[in-house]
Structure formats: C-alpha cells, structure tokens
C-alpha cells in the first residue's frame with residue numbers, strides 16, 4: 320500500500336524520537352512492500368519561531384489530508400514565559416481539537432526485561448496489561464481561562480455527548496479485551512464528574528451490558544494504580560485526570576520513554592480513522608540534543624499508527640515484537656539502564672531495525 324504520513328517533530332527531543340520512528344516505519348514498509356511518504360510540518364515552539372503561530376494553517380491542512388500523523392512533543396523553556404502571547408502546547412491542543420481526536424489510548428504493558436527500571440516491586444508488575452482511554456478534546460484544558468488581578472480561573476466543562484463517545488470507545492475496547500472497564504472521576508466533589516459517572520453508567524448499561532463497569536475516585540485510583548495495577552483492564556477518564564494518571568502509570572513500565580499513544584477520532588464514511596500518534600512524554604528539554612532520548616515510545620506509537628490508521632496489523636505487531644526483542648537483548652537507553660549507563664537513541668533505533676529483520680516474516684517471505 321501507499322500511505323502519506325505527516326510528521327510533526329515539534330521541540331526538544333521531539334525531532335530525535337520522530338526521526339527514529341520514521342526510520343523504523345521506512346524499514347517495516349520496505350520489508351512488507353509498502354511505500355510510506357513523510358511530509359514534515361511545523362508545530363509548537365518550532366512553529367512559533369518560524370511563523371508566530373503554534374499551529375500554522377499549512378500544518379493543519381497537511382494533517383487533514385494525511386493518512387496518519389506522527390508527533391514528537393512540543394514545549395520548552397524558550398517558550399515558557401508566563402506572559403508569552405502564545406505557547407507551544409496550544410498548538411497541540413488545537414490540532415487535537417481541530418481533528419476531533421477525542422479518544423487518547425495509552426496502553427501500559429510493562430516489559431519483563433525492563434521491570435528493574437520501575438520503582439514498583441516486580442511481583443506487582445508481572446501480568447500488568449491495561450489501557451487508559453483519556454478524553455482528549457474537552458474538560459479544563461479547553462475551558463475559558465481568565466486572569467483578574469490576583470485571581471485566575473480555568474473552566475471545566477463536559478457535555479453528555481463528549482462523555483458518551485469516549486465511554487463507548489473505551490467500552491468497545493474492553494469488550495475486545497478482558498471485559499472490565501474502570502471509569503475514573505471525582506464525583507464526590509465535581510459536577511462534571513457526576514455527569515461523567517451518570518453517563519458512563521447509562522451507556523454501559525444500555526449498550527455494553529456484558530461489560531463489568533466499576534467507578535473509582537481519581538485520588539484513590541492514583542494509589543491503586545501502583546498497589547494493584549494487574550486488576551485493571553481498560554480505564555476511561557477525563558482529560559486532565561488521564562494526563563496525570565498516565566505519567567504515573569509510566570512508572571509501571573519503568574519510564575515515560577516507553578509509553579506510546581494513539582489519539583483517535585471517529586471513522587469517516589470511507590472507513591478511515593483520523594489518528595495522531597505520539598509518545599506520552601513531553602519534549603524533555605533536560606536531555607534534548609544529546610542523542611540519549613529513549614525512542615521506543617515513539618516507535619511503539621508508530622506501531623499503533625500502522626494498526627489503527629493504516630490497518631496493517633501484522634506490520635504493527637512486527638514493530639512491537641522488534642522493540643520487545645531489543646529490550647530482551649538488554650538494549651536500554653539511560654532512562655531504563657540507570658546508574659549512568661545505557662546506549663544512545665541511535666543504537667536503540669538500530670537495535671529495533673535489526674530485530675525487525677529477525678522478528679518479521681511478511682507473507683511473501685514465508686515458506
């Protein structure tokens with residue numbers, strides 16, 4: 320097949336990790352006989368520097384035309400002045416909203432070889448396999464913001480429709496997995512959470528009676544996620560809770576540099592799903608430009624791109640197996656290796672590409 324992929328490197332380590340994922344996509348495409356073309360566009364701080372805007376119109380237009388989008392990360396100290404008229408993060412929020420990417424899937428599956436990188440006891444981590452479905456285009460990140468002298472406010476608003484569609488997506492995912500859905504809210508305090516809980520209960524009862532639904536308050540969820548992570552299957556929650564809980568969940572895997580994500584919209588008339596794929600981490604300014612960033616989260620995001628937007632399940636699995644094999648072989652970047660050790664991004668990417676040759680057997684190459 321031929322696919323057009325828009326690449327949005329962004330800032331900090333974004334260009335480093337997207338370059339790694341593009342190399343892997345080229346390698347897997349070559350192996351399976353696909354041609355992927357890559358159109359690099361500006362977003363975030365890099366876009367502000369070049370155009371004054373965090374999401375230039377040309378970037379959005381290219382993203383709308385593309386078969387899929389791969390993004391690194393945005394932001395950094397250069398653009399973090401509280402008085403700055405525009406911030407890189409606004410570009411990311413804007414593209415998610417403009418493309419209707421309301422469901423952000425963040426799988427968390429600690430790899431056995433990397434358990435030592437986690438601060439959690441290994442016996443709690445074996446068998447952990449969960450997905451957080453984070454609502455991505457509503458809530459407090461998108462509400463009106465005001466600053467009035469010494470006070471400020473951020474409005475958190477959710478509509479029933481916004482909650483229904485993400486809960487449906489999460490419940491359908493749970494149905495394809497172990498049939499368990501945990502909806503996370505703060506319904507003991509917040510009105511938006513009470514609407515969330517009411518809507519999640521109704522949608523599951525009416526449309527997914529086979530799914531086991533439980534509700535969990537976000538504060539105790541933050542604790543249970545670390546004390547009994549194996550019990551969770553699919554977790555659905557609103558935008559900010561999902562953002563925070565998944566950075567926490569990265570500690571189950573051992574590093575932020577290991578968690579990928581898929582931001583998905585609805586399927587269009589031709590069966591195509593709009594998708595943007597990015598690691599859950601940020602631009603990591605503290606390590607940017609040194610060639611030491613862990614590229615695995617972005618490479619695994621590219622695997623999600625192959626699966627969800629291009630319908631290439633075998634190719635996605637091939638990339639995932641290659642990353643797992645690189646980890647099995649002990650190819651750890653510094654964030655996983657610890658104690659000042661570890662290989663650079665270059666070696667980690669090379670290891671994945673090498674493992675691709677061993678792990679993947681396209682149909683045309685099978686006996």
Ligand SMILES: NC(=O)C1=CN([C@@H]2O[C@H](COP(=O)(O)OP(=O)(O)OC[C@H]3O[C@@H](n4cnc5c(N)ncnc54)[C@H](O)[C@@H]3O)[C@@H](O)[C@H]2O)C=CC1
Nearest residue numbers: 392393394395575576600601602603604605606612613654
């Ligand atoms: N999706 C995005 O574009 C996101 C952007 N950000 C932005 O990133 C900037 C930095 O934010 P932080 O809070 O520092 O979060 P961060 O995720 O960039 O970094 C947190 C810590 O994790 C480490 N880390 C992250 N990714 C890594 C990787 N692939 N390999 C090795 N180590 C890695 C960093 O070195 C740092 O010590 C901010 O401007 C923030 O707004 C933050 C989160 C998401």
Ligand SMILES: CC(C)CC(=O)C(=O)O
Nearest residue numbers: 394408411412562599600
């Ligand atoms: C940078 C923010 C807009 C969001 C964030 O932290 C994330 O999507 O993980």
Ligand SMILES: [Mg+2]
Nearest residue numbers: 562563566599
């Ligand atoms: Mg985040």
